[in-house]
Amino acid sequence: MTAVYRAIFGYCFLVLMVRVVGRRPGRQMAPFDYILIFFIGGLTLTGMVSDDRSVTNAVVQVVTVAATHYALTRLRQVWPKFGLMLDGAPVVLLMHGQWRTEMLEEMRISQDEVMAAARAQGLTSLSEVGYAVLERNGAISILRAGSVPDAAEGTGGGEHGDSAHAAG
Amino acid sequence: MATPRTRPVEDSISKVGNELAVGEDLAFQRRWWRFETTIWILFALILAADLSGIFGRGPLAKASAKTADGTMKLDYERVLRYETPDVMTIHFGPNAIQNGRIELWVSESVIKPLGNQRIIPQPKSSILDGDGILYTWPAASHPNSVSFALAPSAPGSQKFTVRLESTGDTITRHVWVMP
Known part of the structure; x- marks a missing residue:
């Protein structure tokens, strides 16, 4: 029975950690960010598994994690406020040639990272960027100046991408 | 033929600068x-x-207790961790030795929830005695000490008692086992 509680606690703890630590998964991750993901996952596992190395424990905990994940996704669907807490909301970092410094500081995003996303879109300078949006999944979407509202191409698949990986 | 349910697209996403949803x-x-x-x-x-050491394994977790005349002194940790090895040591003074041996009664909680794994040195005998076990060691002179290697098997508050049979001195303590 404790295996179920340990799995629920481990899952929810990881969701909170990833959410609080920052919105930098996937393509925006620097090599040292991977260390964080491996470590917090590995360390949580030791507490979840404890000394029970049986297949039964593994099956029970995998099913528990899957059920908890399903419950959170359903909850997110029926209660948008909860979805906002779980995934966060997109944040505009740059708008019409103006940095939104509060966003950059609080989201711990550097101007270099925005420029890197702009380069990936074929832009050669920040002056060509109309909007830079930090999406829920941690990707930075770049909209070329003058392209709004017609073009909406981003590096990370847009804000309605797979939010199962969202963490910011 | 069945058709999927549909509804018209609404501009429900809030916009920034009145242009970007x-x-x-x-x-x-x-x-x-x-x-x-x-x-x-x-x-x-x-x-x-x-x-x-509030969560165990640190300076604040370490504790000791001794009887009034110092015949028995207990070094233990106030906070232990679930299924994590720990050592509780009992030091005996000269009065603890009677007829060339030391007899110590230990409550069952040291065995069960606190998960005693082994005793160093091994007692010569161990006898079930009420709610605990009576251990006997041959002893010639002091200083003498006995260590219990623990690995708690249940989280939460746990109470244990040790009693020296020669003097009747008893020490009872509560410890907390972190999950």
């Missing part, structure tokens, strides 16, 4: 950042608590 929620974002700050403070407190 982003769904940004600045009020929520600021509340979340305040929450994050609180969480980071909590993380710092957790680290400080762990370094000081």
Whole structure:
């Protein structure tokens, strides 16, 4: 029975950690960010598994994690406020040639990272960027100046991408 | 033929600059950042608590207790961790030796919830005695000490008692086992 509680606690703890630590998964991750993901996952596992190395424990905990994940996704669907807490909301970092410094500081995003996303879109300078949006999944979407509202191409698949990986 | 359910697309995503549908929620974002700050403070407190031993295995966790005349002294940890090895040591004074042996009664809780794994040195005999076990060691002179290697098997508050049979001195303590 404790295996179920340990799995629920481990899952929810990881969701909170990833959410609080920052919105930098996937393509925006620097090599040292991977260390964080491996470590917090590995360390949580030791507490979840404890000394029970049986297949039964593994099956029970995998099913528990899957059920908890399903419950959170359903909850997110029926209660948008909860979805906002779980995934966060997109944040505009740059708008019409103006940095939104509060966003950059609080989201711990550097101007270099925005420029890197702009380069990936074929832009050669920040002056060509109309909007830079930090999406829920941690990707930075770049909209070329003058392209709004017609073009909406981003590096990370847009804000309605797979939010199962969202963490910011 | 069955048709999928549909509904018209509504422009429900809030816009930034009245042109870009982003769904940004600045009020929520600021509340979340305040929450994050609180969480980071909590993380710092957790680290400080762990370094000081509040969660076990640190200076504040270490404790000792002794009888009035110092015949028996107990070194233990106030906070233990679930299924994590720990050692409880009992030191005996000269009065503890009677007829060339030391007899110590230990409550059953040391065996069950506190998970006694082994006793160093091994007792010559162990006898079930009420709610505990009576251990006997041959002893010629002091100083003498006995260590119990523990690995708690149940989290929460646990009470244990040790009693020296030669003098009747008893020490009872509560410890906390972290999950």
